[in-house]
Amino acid sequence: MLRIPRAVIPAFAALFLAAGPVARASRPEALPFRPSPVPGGVAVVPLPGGRPGEATYHGQPLLSRQVGRGWVAIVGIPLDAKPGPDALEADGRTVAFTIRPKRYPIQRVHVADPRLVTPGPEEEARIARERLRIGPAWKARPEGLVPSLVFRRPTPGDLTASFGLRRIFNGEPRSPHAGLDIRAPQGQAVRAPAAGVVVLTGDFFFSGNAVFIAHGEGVVSLLCHLSKIEVKEGQVVKAGDLVGEVGRTGRASGPHLHWSLSLNDARVDPRLFLGSRP
Missing domain, CATH: 2.70.70.10 (Glucose Permease (Domain IIA))
Structure with missing residues (x-):
């Protein structure tokens, strides 16, 4: 994991103060992007129990956000992914979602x-x-x-x-x-x-x-x-x-x-x- 030198941590703090509260401190009713569960798109998958947890997809850690009263995982889908059933792992459980087909020119x-x-x-x-x-x-x-x-x-x-x-x-x-x-x-x-x-x-x-x-x-x-x-x-x-x-x-x-x-x-x-x- 990339580690940030201590000298630049205050710069990160200044960035966040200038931008307002970070996403984890709020409870948005909607995410600020357009989900599109296709190859090369992004899937939004509800996490078990509506709570945050460690979620991974094909071994890669996922970011998560609170939406309303629940939590979701935000999944980047590779361009070479096959349409159909897929799944992520969250707190030792398999959480299924579906990749829709998309044909690119x-x-x-x-x-x-x-x-x-x-x-x-x-x-x-x-x-x-x-x-x-x-x-x-x-x-x-x-x-x-x-x-x-x-x-x-x-x-x-x-x-x-x-x-x-x-x-x-x-x-x-x-x-x-x-x-x-x-x-x-x-x-x-x-x-x-x-x-x-x-x-x-x-x-x-x-x-x-x-x-x-x-x-x-x-x-x-x-x-x-x-x-x-x-x-x-x-x-x-x-x-x-x-x-x-x-x-x-x-x-x-x-x-x-x-x-x-x-x-x-x-x-x-x-x-x-x-x-x-x-």
Whole structure:
């Protein structure tokens, strides 16, 4: 588990005081996002006895919230999940829920550098090394940080690639699109979609210049293809703080921002959490 240095804990406290009471201190009648129990979506599952408890899904800890008089688990569903019956574990009990089917459209993309579509041995070795660095970032759970589950778009612009697209690069099928692509000019400011702590930055083969922000309780954002990174690992950020500039580094056919959002190490559609915010 990622631990936050004592020196930055007062900064977390200031974040929460500025934002108002954290979610666990209130009893909302509704959650501030749109549940969608499909692959790449989010399921809201009532917990046994209507009380908080330790809940996990495929071995990953889940965040929970009080809604009215009861408690629910908030489950990020992986894009490769099969529709049908599924279950989480809560206090030693199996709690069933159902994943509904969803069919995502196909996107065809041309990339000038063929190595970004079919990497050679040297590139594969680099990708393997980078996965070892990236894996823990997706599971980061900074102590003392509670996500608000209210997000803002990291940069203005039109969506050029929606979440979940089945992508074909240069005629070759590849993994589904696990984020949103926002068209924007080179150098446009990219800002934190919510408060959190920067847990990883770097230049990666596919993602280019990238910033991972842990928002708390296993909620993590990835902002990538940046031309410039303006934050450092361990830095605490507020919603709207500058983290970098739009670019076209990594596997990108033009300047844009890619934003991925992850719950319990499952990439989910960020639009579910945007609501009416810009």
